[in-house]
Amino acid sequence: MARGTRRLAEGLTRARAGFGAGIRRVLTRNRPIDASLYEELADTLILGDTGVAVTTSVLDELQTRAGLAGATDAGALRELLVEILSERLGPAEELRLPPAPAAGDGPPGHAQGDAPRTAVVMVVGVNGTGKTTTVARLAHRLLGEGRKPLIVQADTFRAAATEQALVWAQRLGLDLVHHRPGSDPAAVAFDGVRAAVARGRDVVLVDTAGRLHTKTGLVEELRKVRRVLAREVEGAPHETLLVIDGTAGLNSLEQARVFDEALDLTGIVITKMDGTARGGVVIAIREALGVPVKFVGVGERLDDLVPFDAEAYAREMVGSAGA
Amino acid sequence: MPFSLLTTRLGGVFRQLRGRGKLSERDVDEALRQVRLALLEADVNYKVVKEFVAKVRERAVGQEVLSSVTPAQKVVKIVQDELTDLMGRGRAGLSFSPRPPSVFMVVGLHGAGKTTAAAKLAYYLKGRGHHPFLIAADLRRPAAQDQLATLGRQHGFTVWAGPPGFARPDPDSAVAASATLEVVRSGLVEARRLAHDVVIVDTSGRLHVDQDLMEELSRVKGAAGPTEVLLVVDAMTGQDAVNVADAFASRVGIDGVVLTKLDGDARGGAALSVRAVTGKPVKFAGMGEKVEDFEPFSPDRMATRILGMGDLATLVERAEATMDAKKTLELEKKLRRAEFTLEDFLDQLRQVRRMGPVSDILNMLPGAGRVKGLGELEVDDNQFRRLEAIISSMTRQERRDPSIIDGSRRRRIASGSGTTTADVNRLLRQYEEARKLVRRMSRMGKDGRGLGRLLRP
Ligand SMILES: Nc1nc2c(ncn2[C@@H]2O[C@H](COP(=O)(O)OP(=O)(O)OP(=O)(O)O)[C@@H](O)[C@H]2O)c(=O)[nH]1
Ligand SMILES: [Mg+2]
Numbered sequence: 001m002a003r004g005t006r007r008l009a010e011g012l013t014r015a016r017a018g019f020g021a022g023i024r025r026v027l028t029r030n031r032p033i034d035a036s037l038y039e040e041l042a043d044t045l046i047l048g049d050t051g052v053a054v055t056t057s058v059l060d061e062l063q064t065r066a067g068l069a070g071a072t073d074a075g076a077l078r079e080l081l082v083e084i085l086s087e088r089l090g091p092a093e094e095l096r097l098p099p100a101p102a103a104g105d106g107p108p109g110h111a112q113g114d115a116p117r118t119a120v121v122m123v124v125g126v127n128g129t130g131k132t133t134t135v136a137r138l139a140h141r142l143l144g145e146g147r148k149p150l151i152v153q154a155d156t157f158r159a160a161a162t163e164q165a166l167v168w169a170q171r172l173g174l175d176l177v178h179h180r181p182g183s184d185p186a187a188v189a190f191d192g193v194r195a196a197v198a199r200g201r202d203v204v205l206v207d208t209a210g211r212l213h214t215k216t217g218l219v220e221e222l223r224k225v226r227r228v229l230a231r232e233v234e235g236a237p238h239e240t241l242l243v244i245d246g247t248a249g250l251n252s253l254e255q256a257r258v259f260d261e262a263l264d265l266t267g268i269v270i271t272k273m274d275g276t277a278r279g280g281v282v283i284a285i286r287e288a289l290g291v292p293v294k295f296v297g298v299g300e301r302l303d304d305l306v307p308f309d310a311e312a313y314a315r316e317m318v319g320s321a322g323a
Numbered sequence: 324m325p326f327s328l329l330t331t332r333l334g335g336v337f338r339q340l341r342g343r344g345k346l347s348e349r350d351v352d353e354a355l356r357q358v359r360l361a362l363l364e365a366d367v368n369y370k371v372v373k374e375f376v377a378k379v380r381e382r383a384v385g386q387e388v389l390s391s392v393t394p395a396q397k398v399v400k401i402v403q404d405e406l407t408d409l410m411g412r413g414r415a416g417l418s419f420s421p422r423p424p425s426v427f428m429v430v431g432l433h434g435a436g437k438t439t440a441a442a443k444l445a446y447y448l449k450g451r452g453h454h455p456f457l458i459a460a461d462l463r464r465p466a467a468q469d470q471l472a473t474l475g476r477q478h479g480f481t482v483w484a485g486p487p488g489f490a491r492p493d494p495d496s497a498v499a500a501s502a503t504l505e506v507v508r509s510g511l512v513e514a515r516r517l518a519h520d521v522v523i524v525d526t527s528g529r530l531h532v533d534q535d536l537m538e539e540l541s542r543v544k545g546a547a548g549p550t551e552v553l554l555v556v557d558a559m560t561g562q563d564a565v566n567v568a569d570a571f572a573s574r575v576g577i578d579g580v581v582l583t584k585l586d587g588d589a590r591g592g593a594a595l596s597v598r599a600v601t602g603k604p605v606k607f608a609g610m611g612e613k614v615e616d617f618e619p620f621s622p623d624r625m626a627t628r629i630l631g632m633g634d635l636a637t638l639v640e641r642a643e644a645t646m647d648a649k650k651t652l653e654l655e656k657k658l659r660r661a662e663f664t665l666e667d668f669l670d671q672l673r674q675v676r677r678m679g680p681v682s683d684i685l686n687m688l689p690g691a692g693r694v695k696g697l698g699e700l701e702v703d704d705n706q707f708r709r710l711e712a713i714i715s716s717m718t719r720q721e722r723r724d725p726s727i728i729d730g731s732r733r734r735r736i737a738s739g740s741g742t743t744t745a746d747v748n749r750l751l752r753q754y755e756e757a758r759k760l761v762r763r764m765s766r767m768g769k770d771g772r773g774l775g776r777l778l779r780p
Contacts, residue, residue, distance in 0.1 A: 046562070128436060159470045163470075164470070166466070212586060213588075214586070214587050245557070247560055247561060247567070248557065250366055272433060275432075275532055275563065278563075281561070
């Protein structure tokens, strides 16, 4: 975790230069607490894509707590704000996958007591958010944990989606299950799970087509993929992760709503957090839907995916890490 | 529907205003407070909103407005004016080089939609008599070149991914940058040799704060010598849009913006912010997944759309381009007689689908955003085939008068068409919505407010 926190902090340094610095300017000055201070804080949160509604309620709470705590200067507000933001984001949550079979257990799909143990992760999201890259990085992480992942390209829609996944699979030394363009994604998912069992893999990572959440066919199609996974492996998909783009604004909340309703999301991955965007919309998502952020993408490389840590995130945002 | 949230919110504010009659400065301020919130919720950049509201206020609280007989109307007009101004007035087309080929280069963040935009632009220009040549200069993202090559094969334009025998280097290797330049240079030579008049260069996605990659992009620009550099911006971008646009504009230099993914329910704030910050116009908008879902962006039309006043001009244009004249004439007659059968419905769906996403079209109708259930009209190819199957399983009598379709008929139709009764119910509901819409259109036609033209090709 310590390593993860450090990487998160590194990745967010640039975000911090913008957003964090904004709040820091407001907070470190030894100014007394007054209405204009709160107003500036509100502006800074809104610039971080936190949204008017969440910002207002965060600041109301901040005001109440500042009163209770008898806070008198801007510096004290900072700690309170970190507290509130990280509380709202909830405790850190890792992937919840069935345990890998101990060595010599035989094929994971049919371990003793015939309880299938293949873990299944489904990755969804709108166009271009970073799904394929996330799948590759998750595979990389899982390899590091001694798992045996298999990547399934169920994006049969976008041009060259398979070629893209193939490049990643090759870099990782993994094989890829895929079909021809335009074929049924659910069929690829089916083959993927079967192949995992046959080849002795213990985690299946399913990449899906990036389509806007407003397309009617999409939800149906993803539900079908989900149904197939659930039918083939008990409890699958064990994780359904929505990848959102950190540079996107409040629309990500709409995306989360639609995908959650259709697929019961278990976590959010927020990518492209190595820029100046702050992705504050995750707070609204957590509040509205209860879906936690599990990973943060902070670059284009394989190890640029770090576990989310609410307090580290909040600290970076408020600009008090190491300050 | 792009901007639909903003449309609804602003609509509410203006309705309240209109209900007031005379306006005081306080009324205007309250309305503007809500306009401000609506814009922020629509992801318009915070600073842009601030300036916008200040400008509107300055004009709106003057004596001339407040003492007029219809002050609310005037305020709405001011907001509309300023919105249009914010996006830049009038359409800004591409400029072409006097010495072909004209070179257009697309740049932007990761996943903004550059590759798709490059293909769409090529398709668009091809449809206007040009001969585009595409250079796939994104060597970073795995298979980005293959993506463009696939699109080229599908739609019949040439895609250059490097000279014969060119080996794509590891993106992190020292030679990666020079390889990109080699692809661009050799591509230009080839395009000239083949006498193409338009060259479109796709580049890899990069963060505006990545010094090295921004530097690389400047070098690519140097090699390409573009007539125009187009910044591709995802319509869903949040507050950061201004930082991104500003950085690309100042570090690399841009001539215009292409807005993508406008077919979703993006709040569209980026469209308003980007122009305000860079002063560069939005030139095109991507409106769907298909290569033809791409059109010139028109600020004044978009402003009226945002304000819930529809966009009949664009609707008429699209209709003229795609609708079958004879069928439209027949429909017009039927509308006059207030006749609209399930067969007409299917026919209309078929025609309308050619015009683009239904939600998009509905958004161009004045006030249509407020008709509930219209979203149900969105159908994809599979659903469409199902609708056809259902309708062809009906008797003639049922098609003429769907009101006779009771429970047992529904079950019969469902099993006859291999669907479920839920599907049949859905179709009937959609038909009902469409009928309402048609009634509305026919009324508008009579008013002669533009839609008459739509029905009279
Ligand atoms: N800087 C940065 N770039 C990222 C990050 N995550 C993904 N990307 C880049 O974003 C672009 C799109 O990523 P993909 O993984 O192809 O996105 P996708 O969601 O699979 O895209 P579609 O399948 O086309 O919908 C690629 O260029 C990635 O390298 C991140 O955390 N930081
Ligand atoms: Mg993908």
